Amino acid sequence: MNKQTSPSPPHSLKRLLHKKVIPFLIVILIGFVIWIIPHPDEVSAEAWQLLAIFVATIVGVVVKPLPIGAIAIIAMSFATLTKTLTLENVLGGFSNNVVWLVLFAFFIARGFIRTGLGTRIAYIFVAILGKKTLGLSYGLVATEFILSPAIPSVTARAGGVVFPVLQSLARSFGSDPEHQTQKKIGAYLTKVIYQASVISSTMFLTAMAANPVVVTLTKQAGYSISWGKWALGALVPGLISLIFMPYFIYKIYPPQIKDTPDAPKIAKEHLSQMGPLKKEEWMMLGIFILLLILWIFGPFLSMHATVAAMIGVSLLLILGVIHWHDVIKDDKAWNTFIWFATLIMLASYLNNLGLVSWFSKQMVVAVGGMPWQGAFALLAFIYFYSHYFFASNLAHVGAMYPAFLMVALGVGTPPGLAIPVLAYSSSLFGGLTHYGSGPAPLFYGSGYVSVKSWWYVALMVSFLNIIVWFGFGSIWWKLLGFW
Amino acid sequence: MNKQTSPSPPHSLKRLLHKKVIPFLIVILIGFVIWIIPHPDEVSAEAWQLLAIFVATIVGVVVKPLPIGAIAIIAMSFATLTKTLTLENVLGGFSNNVVWLVLFAFFIARGFIRTGLGTRIAYIFVAILGKKTLGLSYGLVATEFILSPAIPSVTARAGGVVFPVLQSLARSFGSDPEHQTQKKIGAYLTKVIYQASVISSTMFLTAMAANPVVVTLTKQAGYSISWGKWALGALVPGLISLIFMPYFIYKIYPPQIKDTPDAPKIAKEHLSQMGPLKKEEWMMLGIFILLLILWIFGPFLSMHATVAAMIGVSLLLILGVIHWHDVIKDDKAWNTFIWFATLIMLASYLNNLGLVSWFSKQMVVAVGGMPWQGAFALLAFIYFYSHYFFASNLAHVGAMYPAFLMVALGVGTPPGLAIPVLAYSSSLFGGLTHYGSGPAPLFYGSGYVSVKSWWYVALMVSFLNIIVWFGFGSIWWKLLGFW
Numbered sequence: 001m002n003k004q005t006s007p008s009p010p011h012s013l014k015r016l017l018h019k020k021v022i023p024f025l026i027v028i029l030i031g032f033v034i035w036i037i038p039h040p041d042e043v044s045a046e047a048w049q050l051l052a053i054f055v056a057t058i059v060g061v062v063v064k065p066l067p068i069g070a071i072a073i074i075a076m077s078f079a080t081l082t083k084t085l086t087l088e089n090v091l092g093g094f095s096n097n098v099v100w101l102v103l104f105a106f107f108i109a110r111g112f113i114r115t116g117l118g119t120r121i122a123y124i125f126v127a128i129l130g131k132k133t134l135g136l137s138y139g140l141v142a143t144e145f146i147l148s149p150a151i152p153s154v155t156a157r158a159g160g161v162v163f164p165v166l167q168s169l170a171r172s173f174g175s176d177p178e179h180q181t182q183k184k185i186g187a188y189l190t191k192v193i194y195q196a197s198v199i200s201s202t203m204f205l206t207a208m209a210a211n212p213v214v215v216t217l218t219k220q221a222g223y224s225i226s227w228g229k230w231a232l233g234a235l236v237p238g239l240i241s242l243i244f245m246p247y248f249i250y251k252i253y254p255p256q257i258k259d260t261p262d263a264p265k266i267a268k269e270h271l272s273q274m275g276p277l278k279k280e281e282w283m284m285l286g287i288f289i290l291l292l293i294l295w296i297f298g299p300f301l302s303m304h305a306t307v308a309a310m311i312g313v314s315l316l317l318i319l320g321v322i323h324w325h326d327v328i329k330d331d332k333a334w335n336t337f338i339w340f341a342t343l344i345m346l347a348s349y350l351n352n353l354g355l356v357s358w359f360s361k362q363m364v365v366a367v368g369g370m371p372w373q374g375a376f377a378l379l380a381f382i383y384f385y386s387h388y389f390f391a392s393n394l395a396h397v398g399a400m401y402p403a404f405l406m407v408a409l410g411v412g413t414p415p416g417l418a419i420p421v422l423a424y425s426s427s428l429f430g431g432l433t434h435y436g437s438g439p440a441p442l443f444y445g446s447g448y449v450s451v452k453s454w455w456y457v458a459l460m461v462s463f464l465n466i467i468v469w470f471g472f473g474s475i476w477w478k479l480l481g482f483w
Numbered sequence: 484m485n486k487q488t489s490p491s492p493p494h495s496l497k498r499l500l501h502k503k504v505i506p507f508l509i510v511i512l513i514g515f516v517i518w519i520i521p522h523p524d525e526v527s528a529e530a531w532q533l534l535a536i537f538v539a540t541i542v543g544v545v546v547k548p549l550p551i552g553a554i555a556i557i558a559m560s561f562a563t564l565t566k567t568l569t570l571e572n573v574l575g576g577f578s579n580n581v582v583w584l585v586l587f588a589f590f591i592a593r594g595f596i597r598t599g600l601g602t603r604i605a606y607i608f609v610a611i612l613g614k615k616t617l618g619l620s621y622g623l624v625a626t627e628f629i630l631s632p633a634i635p636s637v638t639a640r641a642g643g644v645v646f647p648v649l650q651s652l653a654r655s656f657g658s659d660p661e662h663q664t665q666k667k668i669g670a671y672l673t674k675v676i677y678q679a680s681v682i683s684s685t686m687f688l689t690a691m692a693a694n695p696v697v698v699t700l701t702k703q704a705g706y707s708i709s710w711g712k713w714a715l716g717a718l719v720p721g722l723i724s725l726i727f728m729p730y731f732i733y734k735i736y737p738p739q740i741k742d743t744p745d746a747p748k749i750a751k752e753h754l755s756q757m758g759p760l761k762k763e764e765w766m767m768l769g770i771f772i773l774l775l776i777l778w779i780f781g782p783f784l785s786m787h788a789t790v791a792a793m794i795g796v797s798l799l800l801i802l803g804v805i806h807w808h809d810v811i812k813d814d815k816a817w818n819t820f821i822w823f824a825t826l827i828m829l830a831s832y833l834n835n836l837g838l839v840s841w842f843s844k845q846m847v848v849a850v851g852g853m854p855w856q857g858a859f860a861l862l863a864f865i866y867f868y869s870h871y872f873f874a875s876n877l878a879h880v881g882a883m884y885p886a887f888l889m890v891a892l893g894v895g896t897p898p899g900l901a902i903p904v905l906a907y908s909s910s911l912f913g914g915l916t917h918y919g920s921g922p923a924p925l926f927y928g929s930g931y932v933s934v935k936s937w938w939y940v941a942l943m944v945s946f947l948n949i950i951v952w953f954g955f956g957s958i959w960w961k962l963l964g965f966w
Contacts, residue, residue: 024801067807070800077797080790087580087787095574304570307563314560317553324550328818331811338811 023065031056040358047353049084054346054389061339061435062451069335072342085349093345094337097306098155098392098438102340104309105159105442106333108291109167111322117281117288118168120274123267125169130263133185133255137246140166140189141196145242148200148207149231153305154430155438156295157207158197160309161288163442166193170448172267173257177447186448188255191457192246194443198431199245199465202424203238205230206299210393214423217402223415225423232480233420237473241465248464253457280321287315336445340391343435347391351399359386360403364410372412379408380421380470384462387429393437397426416483421470428465432458506548514539523841530836532567537829537872544822544918545934552818555825568832576828577820580789581638581875581921585823587792588642588925589816591774592650594805600764600771601651603757606750608652613746616668616738620729623649623672624679628725631683631690632714636788637913638921639778640690641680643792644771646925649676653931655750656740660930669931671738675729677926678944681914682728685907685952686721688713689782693876697906700885706898708906716903716965720956724948731947736940766802770795819928823874826918830874834882842869843886847893855895862891863904863953867945870912876920880909899966904953911948915941 031052039048053075060071079085093099112118129135144162151157170176170186177186201208205215205227215225277285294301294308316322327333350356363382367375383404390396401422408418430437434444434454444454477483514535522531536558543554562568576582595601612618627645634640653659653669660669684691688698688710698708760768777784777791799805810816833839846865850858866887873879884905891901913920917927917937927937960966 066800069811070807073793073800074797077790077793081794087790088578091578091580091583094577095571097570097574100574306574307560307570310556310560311564314557317549317556324553324818325814328552328814328821329812331808334811334817335807 020065023060023063026063027056027060027065030059042358042361043355044353046084047350047355047358049082050079050346050349050353051355053079053082053084054350057343057346058388061343062455064451067335068451069338072339075346076342079346089349090345093341093348096341096344097304099337099341099344101153101155101306101309101438102159102442102445103333103337104306104313105155105163105439106330106336106445107313107322107327108160108288108309108316109164110326110330111284111287111316112164112168113171114322114326115280115284116274116278117284118164119172120271120277120281121165122168122172123271123274125165126172126260126267127264127271130260130267133188133258133260134246134250136169136185137189137192137250140169140193141242141246144193144196145200145203148197149204150206151292151295152206152209152299153295153438154197154201154208154427155442156291156305156309158193158439159442160291160295160312162193162197163439163446166190167446172270173260173263175257175448182448183256185255185257186446187453188249188253190443190446190448191253191454192249194440195245195249195431195458195461196242197439198428198437199238199241201430201437202427202469203231203234208393208427208430210397210426211423213394213397214401214426217397218405218419218423221402221405221409223419225419230423233473233477233482234424236476237424237469240472241468244468245461245464249457249461252460253453283319283321284316287312287319287321290315332445332447336441340435340441340445344391347389348395350389351395356389356399357403360400360407363404364407367407367411370411375411376408376413376418376421379404379411380425383422384425384429384466385432387432387436391435393427393430396429401426414483416477416481417474420473420477420482424469424473428462428469431465432462503548506543506546509546510539510543510548513542525841525844526838527836529567530833530838530841532565533562533829533832533836534838536562536565536567537833540826540829541871544826545938547934550818551934552821555822558829559825562829572832573825573828576824576831579824579827580787582820582824582827584636584638584789584792584921585642585925585928586816586820587789587796588638588646588922589813589819589928590796590805590810591643591771591792591799592647593809593813594767594770594799595647595651596654597805597809598763598767599757599761600767601647602655603754603760603764604648605651605655606754606757608648609655609743609750610747610754613743613750616671616741616743617729617733619652619668620672620675620733623652623676624725624729627676627679628683628686631680632687633689634775634778635689635692635782636778636921637680637684637691637910638925639774639788639792641676641922642925643774643778643795645676645680646922646929649673650929655753656743656746658740658931665931666739668738668740669929670936671732671736673926673929673931674736674937674940675732677923678728678732678914678941679725680922681911681920682721682724682948684913684920685910686714686717691876691910691913693880693909694906696877696880697884697909700880701888701902701906704885704888704892706902708902713906715963716956716960717907719959720907720952723955724951727951728944728947732940732944735943736936763804766804767799770798770802770804773798815928815930819924823918823924823928827874830872831878833872834878839872839882840886843883843890846887847890850890850894853894858894859891859896859901859904862887862894863908866905867908867912867949868915870915870919874918876910876913879912884909897966899960899964900957903956903960903965907952907956911945911952914948915945 034052034055039045057075061068076090080087080090125139129139147157166189170189173185175181175184175186205211218225291312295305298305298308367378383400387396405422434440517535517538522528540558544551559573563570563573608622612622630640649672653672656668658664658667658669688694701708774795778788781788781791850861866883870879888905917923
């Protein structure tokens with residue numbers, strides 16, 4: 001085992017009993033209440049128990065009686081102990097390829113930091129746009145946006161490509177969770193870039209893995225969506241939200257560092273001090289470009305983004321750009337690995353055990369007989385915010401999209417309105433939580449944004465997105481003659 | 484990410500090119516040679532490629548061009564890249580329950596260290612048997628042996644119960660890999676206790692998970708083995724090897740600290756200084772006893788050893804006996820998690836892809852026509868040492884035991900000889916490698932024994948075991964009238 005750098009036992013015990021006991025009681029109480037509610041006949045006891053465990057876990061993640069990873073382990077134990085899930089079910093999440101893509105993204109980011117390439121790229125950004133924090137955020141948003149049609153894995157794109165630069169940028173401004181300086185600039189940039197990745201995922205059919213699934217499911221309902229039509233429908237709302245979102249977050253979740261008039265000059269000096277690219281920076285750059293290529297052409301090579309990342313990490317290890325002993329010391333990576341795998345697993349069984357389909361059926365009943373405007377608004381609202389119960393866009397789409405589209409059309413919603421609203425919601429809702437989409441755990445795991453801030457800002461941005469995408473959007477689609 | 488404590492890039496690169504390049508070439512060459520050998524018709528191309536990858540990986544683990552964990556990642560990449568295995572196959576190992584039992588055992592051991600309970604127990608051992616290192620080793624061997632009939636998971640027993648005490652003992656003698664003092668006493672104790680766990684696993688039907696499988700498979704061949712008969716047959720050879728093995732390792736792999744005349748006195752002083760059990764020690768002790776109970780009665784409660792460990796870890800986290808931020812900083816645990824899961828996965832597919840059954844068939848042909856003595860000796864030898872290709876006793880038994888028993892009986896070996904030899908081999912061969920059975924990665928992962936020492940000592944002990952178990956054993960079984 002490694003060195004013992006931890007508070008003395010009795011101390012931690014006191015902390016537990018005094019400060020931790022209330023959150024604990026909240027979690028247990030909420031879980032218990034749901035647990036004892038008699039489950040509907042259509043829902044199995046296991047499914048209902050799992051709902052109780054899942055909700056309690058999410059509450060635990062928010063009120064934090066213990067670190068999120070510890071809560072995940074406890075949730076796993078409780079689920080197996082109560083025979084709600086089997087040991088195999090519970091451990092299954094650790095083979096999930098998105099979880100591994102996130103883990104590998106952590107390792108790749110490490111390479112950017114070790115070699116100094118990340119810092120260099122950050123300084124280049126600063127040198128060009130560094131006068132104002134807002135300018136920087138737009139620079140990163142633009143990067144994310146330009147790559148989005150090309151890299152169909154949002155986790156690879158936002159996590160593997162933009163995230164390392166974002167990290168180095170924050171560090172170059174002395175913003176680092178290790179030193180409690182997240183608020184300086186890192187927290188703001190993290191939220192903005194993450195939300196940008198959500199929006200750009202929505203704008204192109206090829207910007208996120210779940211989008212093609214949406215198209216397939218829509219086709220099964222009898223309507224076809226082309227790449228162009230998807231992009232056209234998303235163009236105006238997408239651009240508007242990409243333009244307003246960074247400023248919006250700037251207002252509701254401002255960075256401490258706003259104006260940095262001298263930053264460009266300083267950045268240029270740093271760059272000149274750094275001199276030409278070091279040998280290891282060249283190697284990092286080369287592997288990074290290879291990764292870009294593999295992520296862009298992966299679909300044609302039928303290579304999964306996680307395989308590409310695995311190859312990238314292997315090359316980094318072989319060339320000594322990253323060292324294994326650094327990689328395994330990356331506690332943030334392992335922490336994320338544990339809790340994200342657990343949440344994905346719990347959420348997927350909520351679906352597999354039939355809770356979601358039961359819930360969807362209740363919806364059908366609920367909105368029956370309403371005028372289509374009201375019915376559809378309710379459906380869309382529920383479809384969007386039910387994402388608090390999912391740890392993957394793909395899972396959410398697969399579980400709810402067909403049912404909700406069917407009902408929406410059933411109550412008489414014009415297809416040209418129902419389809420874009422539900423289709424675009426299918427990636428927009430990924431922004432809500434720190435586990436709601438592939439890259440989320442990575443951005444959250446870097447430690448810049450607390451759970452509470454994450455959920456607050458995300459909720460606000462979701463309102464903005466809904467207004468822009470479905471308010472202005474519906475007008476835009478009317479103009480386009482979609483409906 | 485966490486702090487950057489790693490040699491400067493160019494340096495590591497030079498190291499790679501100069502010192503690492505030869506081992507690399509060896510690994511690649513061996514893998515390549517096997518790869519290009521035309522595969523037999525009965526064996527699929529994938530199976531043969533996997534053999535090449537597996538052998539290259541094992542060679543890599545021994546000659547170490549990179550840390551074992553890095554080699555595992557590279558092996559995974561290569562297997563997926565060459566379409567030998569799918570991404571799902573490759574990531575599947577990380578859901579293996581034995582892998583998780585090992586990981587949890589690391590976390591439990593951390594609790595022993597943090598609370599000081601491990602040190603206390605260690606001092607008690609030293610106070611009683613501490614005059615000589617040899618005495619200490621027999622003390623631990625006795626502990627392992629007494630628990631073995633009761634705890635059917637050797638990983639839980641040797642890993643979860645004895646390992647933490649062993650670690651604390653080594654530390655109490657100032658033997659710690661962190662300070663390059665493994666050889667003082669820790670390395671010796673690690674090898675002895677691990678080999679003791681292998682021998683005690685062999686002695687009782689309920690001492691290892693694979694033993695009941697052996698009994699079942701033997702029954703299918705038409706012969707029954709009772710708990711008593713198993714124990715009776717193992718009694719004499721088992722006790723002889725338990726008595727000789729520690730001394731044997733003492734001779735071929737001696738500890739630096741041999742005589743510690745004052746140790747008991749010092750230990751007693753330490754114990755009096757420590758005073759009564761601290762609150763956290765009580766909690767650790769309570770959870771430890773709970774674990775013992777769950778591990779002993781698990782089979783009756785139909786609770787898997789991994790579930791019990793998971794519950795133990797959860798309680799330790801809830802009570803603050805261990806802290807999550809310590810747990811995720813345990814790089815040795817994560818390193819072991821990665822490489823052990825990968826080796827288990829590779830080995831299991833060697834079997835699933837039919838390579839093992841093909842190999843067994845070749846055996847049948849090879850020994851046909853030989854006199855039974857020679858044929859059986861050859862079969863037993865191959866059955867035993869083919870364990871270099873397995874990362875689990877259970878897998879090895881399932882894959883080869885029925886075929887080899889059938890052939891052995893087919894060539895005319897007396898059942899009363901063939902069955903005990905193959906049955907007892909089925910746990911004895913677990914001692915060969917640092918990945919050959921559940922607890923092995925834990926003992927190896929603690930960093931006290933290098934791969935080369937591990938393999939050397941293990942091979943020597945395997946000779947001792949074969950002489951004792953199958954030399955004296957066959958006489959004992961004759962006396963018992965087995966054959």
